[in-house]
Amino acid sequence: MSYWKNGLLLIAVLESVFEQANTNGMNELLLSEITSFVLDNGYKFVSVISNGFPNYETNLTLKLQAETDIRTRVVDNDTFREHFNFELDFMIIWEDMLDEDRLPQTLELLTQIKIKFALLVVPILDEARKRFFHQSMTKLMKNAYFYLVCLKASAGDGPKAVFKYIISLNFQPQYVENDVMFHSNSRLVWESFNLQGLSIRSVALSWSPYLNLKDCDQQGDNCSSSGFLVDYANLIGRLFNFTVVSTQDKDLNWGVVPISGPFNSSGTWGGTMGDVINGKFDLSLSQWIWNIERQDLLDFVITSSNWLQLALTPQLPEVDTGLFLRPFTYDAWMAILAITGVVIVAVLAPYLIFYYYEYTTGYMITSTTGWYFFVLVNAFYGGALTMFFTSEITIPFRTIRDVMQAYPDYKLLMMDGNDVHFQYKALQGDPDYATFWNRVVNQRAETVVGSLEEGLQKIQSERAVLHVFAGMLRGYFQDNPFHQQNLKIFAQQKPQFQSIIFPSNSPLRAVFQSGSLILRENGAEEKLLAQWEGPEVSSSGGVDKMVLEPGQVILVYIIMGGALLVSFITLGIEVLWKGVQNGNPPRGMKKGHGLHHGPTLIKKAFANT
Known part of the structure; x- marks a missing residue:
């Protein structure tokens, strides 16, 4: 049988250990339940691994072909990995749970399969098999999420199939085993989790108002945490019976770029993001941007949307030689200078020929014309200067690129952790972003601020512009209602989705995704955002008084x-x-x-x- 391009839904029968006592009716029941499970949950392709049990391979293949539109194939056990597609292939493993060598290999294989894309079939699950399965799972301590089906005796009605879901996490001997809940009259899985009190480990840095970490020890542990994401995770934890423990990265490093190597899984990663990529922690409770560069490194669950904007407190320069020139544009000044030159030439040039030119009618016409010109210019200039002093102070830019180009008159300040918004464009060769990123690398203290409070202090004392998320700015004024600062908000960008991140193929992604949908549907997410972010920050739009100091005149x-x-x-x-x-x-x-x-x-x- 030929192999299909782009991968297929893989049903791999690694071992069949039906005991001789099993009747054909029991086998038929199990095959029917598997067929319904595959069909009702939307799996479209089936492949059966040839593993020395041709009767079961043939029966399953024929049943799927006869009763469904699922395509089927048989592949060899030694070569199926060459044709395995992570995104599509579903695996079913038949196991007796008593083989000390094979079961650990099977469980290790399950950690490499996409979550919810594997089914472990155990026809007979007696106490001995349960004990051995439990011992093997406690030793696994890797991310895995798969289904298990077995036959269970039922009084009066004969055996019935029981489906369970199994969840295992990195570095945790405790695992979760619960019955799968189905929608009525089908085998369509209804995801309702009970993580049985699991303690889930998060690593992050403070990102107010979404996460505030305080009083951490030198290793970043034992932190007191608060913020939108803490309440968000706690609500999901109440729904699904787990807790989240927050840890602060001990090096205070976001780790958004690799330590060495390319920007993919082959690179060497460290810091907060690196600890999640490497699976040292279960997740990171922070507002991470979901972009194409990170798609293959991490899993994401969207928690909210936010947008970037620029904020500054208008500052007059200490020395401003151009203040009295700004009422007129450059072109207007050039025209005035040109006409002034013509008038001067018209007055002085005739003296080279006529020493008595001063007493001629031509001189009177020329001088009168020049006088009227300068009177009109003075009137226009005086009115423009009055309006200039009494109107709102304007800023010489409208976009972030304008701010970059205004350096060194104005400095663009980047929040620590927002590297992703600049580095990729710099690497792509954008000259303005490359110049700014060079300052980030070589003049970090001048260009990067560690907190929003530090950024607001800088734009209040310097001619600087702060690059900040709108939600963070609202949250700061919500927490500090008595903080007074004149802000101008401009260059608002389109909203971006922000997410919690997980190691790639983490079972917790499914848990948090389900919880996130519940919070969004019942309005809890919106209420939490309003509570922690607060109302919109008003941008100054009134008339600013300009007090002229010696530097301005x-x-x-x-x-x-x-x-x-x-x-x-x-x-x-x-x-x-x-x-x-x-x-x-x-x-x-x-x-x-x-x-x-x-x-x-x-x-x-x-x-x-």
Whole structure:
């Protein structure tokens, strides 16, 4: 039989140990129950591993082909891994529970199968088999979630099939075994969990208001925890009978980038995210971003959505040489300078030809035109300057890219742990993000803030812009109602889903996914978010008073000081020139030539023509 591309639902019969006492009726009952289970839960392909029991392989294959549209195949036990597809293949294992060598190998195999995609078939589950199965499961201590079916005697009605679900976690000898609940008149699984008081281990860093960790010891243990995610996990824990213990990473490292190697499972990971990837902890209670780069490394359960935005407290620069230039745009100033140059040339150039130009009608027209021009410019400038001082202080950017390009006049501040929003774009070659990421690596103290409180303090004392999630900002003002700070919120990005993370193929993903749906449907999730995040933070939109300090009017000082300096230099030159001439008038000027002789000179000039 040919193998199918892209994988198939794999029903692997590794061993069949039906005892001779089992009747054909019991075998038929078990095959019918398996067929219904596979069909009702939506599995579309069936493969049977050839393992030396052709009767059972043939019977199961023929039954599935005859009664369902499930495709079936038989594969060899030694080569089935070559054709195994993790996302699609379902495995059924027949086991007698008494083989000391085979059962541990079977359980180890179950840890490598996708959760809820394996069924362990035990036709006879007596006390001896139960004890040996229990001993083997307590030694497993790896993530696994599979189903178990066995035949159980029923008074008067003969044997019946009983389905159970088995959950095992990393580094925990305790495992969970409970009866599977089905929807009425079917074998469709209804997921309702009882984890029997399991203690689930979480590792994270404080990310207020979602998780606050305090009073941890040097190893990060024995923390007191609070926040939205703590209440969220506790509610699911009450539903499914488990508790969550929060631990803080002892190195205070988020671990969002590999220590070495590529950004995949072959890389070396550390920190908070690395401890989850490596399976050292069961989950991380924090608001993690679900993106394509992390898809193959972790499992995710969405808890809420949030969006990034930029916040700043408007700050006037200590020295602002351009304050009095900003009422006009650059193009307007260039036009004013051009017309001023034309007027100056129109006034001074004729003096090179006519020394009496000052007394001509052409001079009067030119000077009057220039005077009117400067009067109008002064009127426009005065009105614009008044409006500029009495209106809201504007910011010179609208997007995060504008803020990056405004460096060093403005600094962009990144929250520690938000590397994912910058690093990938920097690695892809974006020049603005690459330049910013270079500052993150080489000037981390100037660019990265460890908490929201530190970030708010920096933007209040510096010309800086904080990159922050809206929910975090709301939560801070909810916890600190007396904190007063003028904020401008801008560059809001589209909402992103935020999630709890689990090791890849963790059985807890199914547990938390089921609990999350319940909390979302009954409104508990929305209520918890409102309780911890609080109302929207109002962005300043009123009129800000601009109080001018010496640094803002320095341009006036420079112009006036420059003019006075020129006047003193001119006076000194005139005194020196007068001394050189010993009191004689300049060459070309006769004594008595003055402004009051202008009309007489003009008459003489025109009389000689």
